[in-house]
Amino acid sequence: MNDRHILRAFDRDLEGIQAMVMRMGGMVETAIMEAAEALESRDEEQAEKVRLNDKAIDALEERVNEDAARLIALRAPTASDLRTVLTVMKISASLERVGDYAKNMAKRANVLGQMPAVPGAGGAIRRMARTVTDMLSHALDAYIQRDTQLAEDVRVRDREVDQMYNALFREFLTHMMEDPRNITACMHLHFIAKNLERMGDHATAIAEQVIYLVTGTLPDDDRPKVENVTTVGVGES
Amino acid sequence: MNDMSRTETGVNLTDIKIAARKVQVHYGANHAIKDVDVDINDRMVTAFIGPSGCGKSTFLRCLNRMNDTIPVCRVEGEIRLDGDDIYDRRVDPVQLRAKVGMVFQKPNPFPKSIYDNVAYGPRIHGLTRSRAELDEVVETSLRRAALWGEVKDRLAAPGTGLSGGQQQRLCIARAVATSPEVLLMDEPCSALDPIATAQVEELIDELRSRFAVVIVTHSMQQAARVSQNTAFFHLGNLVEFGETSQVFTNPKDPRTESYITGRIG
Numbered sequence: 227m228n229d230r231h232i233l234r235a236f237d238r239d240l241e242g243i244q245a246m247v248m249r250m251g252g253m254v255e256t257a258i259m260e261a262a263e264a265l266e267s268r269d270e271e272q273a274e275k276v277r278l279n280d281k282a283i284d285a286l287e288e289r290v291n292e293d294a295a296r297l298i299a300l301r302a303p304t305a306s307d308l309r310t311v312l313t314v315m316k317i318s319a320s321l322e323r324v325g326d327y328a329k330n331m332a333k334r335a336n337v338l339g340q341m342p343a344v345p346g347a348g349g350a351i352r353r354m355a356r357t358v359t360d361m362l363s364h365a366l367d368a369y370i371q372r373d374t375q376l377a378e379d380v381r382v383r384d385r386e387v388d389q390m391y392n393a394l395f396r397e398f399l400t401h402m403m404e405d406p407r408n409i410t411a412c413m414h415l416h417f418i419a420k421n422l423e424r425m426g427d428h429a430t431a432i433a434e435q436v437i438y439l440v441t442g443t444l445p446d447d448d449r450p451k452v453e454n455v456t457t458v459g460v461g462e463s
Numbered sequence: 464m465n466d467m468s469r470t471e472t473g474v475n476l477t478d479i480k481i482a483a484r485k486v487q488v489h490y491g492a493n494h495a496i497k498d499v500d501v502d503i504n505d506r507m508v509t510a511f512i513g514p515s516g517c518g519k520s521t522f523l524r525c526l527n528r529m530n531d532t533i534p535v536c537r538v539e540g541e542i543r544l545d546g547d548d549i550y551d552r553r554v555d556p557v558q559l560r561a562k563v564g565m566v567f568q569k570p571n572p573f574p575k576s577i578y579d580n581v582a583y584g585p586r587i588h589g590l591t592r593s594r595a596e597l598d599e600v601v602e603t604s605l606r607r608a609a610l611w612g613e614v615k616d617r618l619a620a621p622g623t624g625l626s627g628g629q630q631q632r633l634c635i636a637r638a639v640a641t642s643p644e645v646l647l648m649d650e651p652c653s654a655l656d657p658i659a660t661a662q663v664e665e666l667i668d669e670l671r672s673r674f675a676v677v678i679v680t681h682s683m684q685q686a687a688r689v690s691q692n693t694a695f696f697h698l699g700n701l702v703e704f705g706e707t708s709q710v711f712t713n714p715k716d717p718r719t720e721s722y723i724t725g726r727i728g
Contacts, residue, residue, distance in 0.1 A: 231725050302684055304711045307724045442713030 236301050240310060243293045247314050250286045250321045251366040253279065255359045257328035258425065262355035265335040265418070266348035273339075276332035283325035290318040306439070313439040317369065320428040320435075324362065327421040331355075334414045341411045344401055347394075351415065354390045354422045361387070361429035368436045380433035381445070387426035394419040480505040480645055480675040481526060486540035488521055488530065495521045497699045499540075503645070508667060508676040510690035510707065512683055514722065517696040519679050523647050526677065527563035528556045544645070561588050564638035568650040570630030572622030572637075577614050580622040580633055581605060584641040600640055607673075608636035609666050628659025635666060639674075646670060648678040652685060664689050683723050687711050695719045 231237050257276050264273035294315050297303065303311050361380050368376035398412040398419075438444045481503035488496035496518045503509050503526075511519035521530070528549060530536040542549050549559055561584065572580050581601045584590075591597040601618070605611040610632040614625070622633050631651060638646060648667070652660040667689050670676055680686050686693055686707065693710040695703045695718075703710060703719040714720045 229726070233725060236725065304683070304687070304723045305714050305720050308712060 236307075239293070239297050239301065240307065243290055243297065243311070243314050246286055246290050246293070247318050247321070248366065248370070250283055250290070250318055250325075251362065253283050253286070254321045254325045254328065255362055257283070257325055258331075258355050258359050258362075258422075261328045261331040261335060262352040264332060265338065266352050268335075268339045268343075270336055270339055273332040273335040277329050280325050280329040284322060287318045287322040291315060309439050309442065313369075313435045316435050317366075317432050320431050324425045324428050327425050330421055331418050334418055338411055338414055342407075344398075344408060344411050344415060346397075347411075347415050350390075350394055350397070351418055351422070354387065354394070354419065357383070357387055357390065358422050358425045358429060361426060362432070365429045365432040365436065368433060369439070372436070372440050374437050374440050377433040377436040378445075381430050384426045384430040387423055391419050391423040478505045479503065480545065481677075482541075482543045482546075483522075483525075484541045484543075486522065486525060486538070486542060488518070488525060488539075489537040490521075490533070491535040495699055496525070499696075499701045501694055501701060501704060503675050503677055504692065505644075505675045506671055506673070507692060508671050508678060508690040509692045509694065510686035511677065511679045511694050511696060512681075512686050512722075513696035513702075515681075518699040519694075519696045520649055522696065523649055523677060523679050526645070526647055527560045527565055529560075529565065531556055558588075561641040562643055563645040563647060564641060564643035565647045565649070566631070566634050566638050566651045569654050570627060570634050572625070572630050572633050574621065574623055576619045577605075577622045577625070577633060578618040581636050581640050584637060588641055590641065604636040604640040605633075607639050607666075607670065608632045609662060609669075610636055626659070628655050628662060631655060631659065631663060632666065635663070635670075639670070643674060645675045645677065648676065650679055650681060653681060660685070683711075695722065697722070 257279060260272055261276045263269065264276065294311050297311055301307075361383050364376055364383075365380045367373070368380065395416065398416050401408045402412045434445055479502045481501075483499060483501045483503075486496055486499045487494070499518075499522060501509075501522075511523060513519045524530045525538055525542060526549075530538055538550065544559075544563065548554075549563075573583060575583070578601055581604050582597055585597060585600050591600055602611060602615075605614060610629060613629060614620075614633075622630065625633060631654070635646075635651075651667075652663050655663065664685065667676055667678065671691075678686070678689065690707045693703075693705065693707045694701055695710065695714075695716075697718055703714060703716045705715070710719065711723060714723065720726075
């Protein structure tokens with residue numbers, strides 16, 4: 227297949243939308259890492275920055291949707307062009323959600339800054355954030371390179387994030403049982419961990435969109451799942 | 464709805480009206496159609512798409528032996544209508560064309576009245592025995608072509624006095640008047656404005672409840688809108704043939720992809 231349309235404006239429109247999604251991706255990755263760092267170093271200013279930057283991410287998502295709607299109306303895309311437009315809309319929606327989770331993490335970082343630190347939590351959260359950011363960046367690379375193998379790797383890696391979340395869940399539970407004064411902080415930390423786990427799901431969804439874009443079909447849902455967390459009882463920890 | 468997939472239409476997949484096998488067409492030294500196999504399903508619209516000169520119109524004209532009129536044209540292979548070879552020596556091409564009707568790119572009504580345009584086929588084929596019966600055929604055909612309401616009060620007026628879209632529907636009425644089993648349409652909307660095009664497309668969708676319809680079109684969006692199956696021709700080869708929804712969302716051949724997405728083919 228040829229890369230270029232006969233009508234070059236079509237290529238420019240498609241490239242414009244894809245460039246916006248990539249810019250969103252970069253901004254979201256930064257937001258996650260900065261929010262995690264703000265949490266670990268108790269840096270209120272940085273947390274505030276993450277919260278403010280989220281507006282720009284939301285605005286980009288809106289523009290992606292507007293431009294995609296215009297492209298569908300004016301250019302009537304078919305086949306891989308159609309799949310590209312559909313994929314781009316889904317990816318930008320996922321990125322927007324991930325941005326919201328990062329903003330929420332920044333908000334909670336500010337609250338946690340006013341409380342005694344839970345030992346080890348900041349580092350563990352940052353490691354989890356690093357894994358999620360990696361997944362996201364690989365999913366977007368897979369999109370750019372139309373690389374289904376890389377996308378498949380991202381899907382498999384989601385398991386790591388699930389395991390990290392389950393480990394943190396147990397840890398926070400232990401802290402809360404040891405000293406009820408930890409409950410408020412641990413509840414916030416738990417929400418952060420849960421949100422990071424959700425971000426991993428969104429990275430996986432993006433990877434699945436890449437597979438759809440390249441092959442025309444979504445992968446079957448046969449990813450290995452980690453045991454359901456609700457079965458992790460108090461007695462076991 | 465014409466966008467239903469083949470499985471959803473509930474039509475038996477083995478309900479094949481025309482089966483073409485290893486069809487070759489030569490125009491003198493030019494090998495115009497190379498080894499084409501296609502099944503045309505009954506009560507479905509099959510669209511032929513492809514760039515100019517790809518052979519789609521040539522192939523369409525094989526289906527009712529319109530190529531017989533071109534001396535340098537040679538058709539090989541097998542085309543069966545309901546299992547019978549249409550190129551058999553015992554087949555009368557005129558009778559065949561009553562069964563396999565055709566509508567052309569430019570509306571070409573006869574310089575006669577609206578009534579006589581539609582009555583022409585039934586008259587020469589002797590399909591009716593009385594004036595009343597002929598009146599009925601004319602009315603039914605005009606109704607099927609969604610034209611009756613617009614012309615019922617002026618059936619004696621010349622067909623050439625109608626608007627372009629009405630003339631094309633008159634030609635469709637003329638084609639369906641002989642009760643064909645298959646309707647071939649060679650770019651039937653390329654001379655029409657968008658509203659007349661939409662009316663003809665709506666008509667095509669209704670006609671497929673009775674006939675197999677084969678349409679050649681340069682408008683890929685039209686193929687996507689009206690057909691259930693799409694065949695993509697390129698340089699005389701049939702590159703891809705499949706369900707329209709599949710061909711337009713996930714074509715298998717890179718040449719099809721290049722063509723329908725508007726890249727250089």
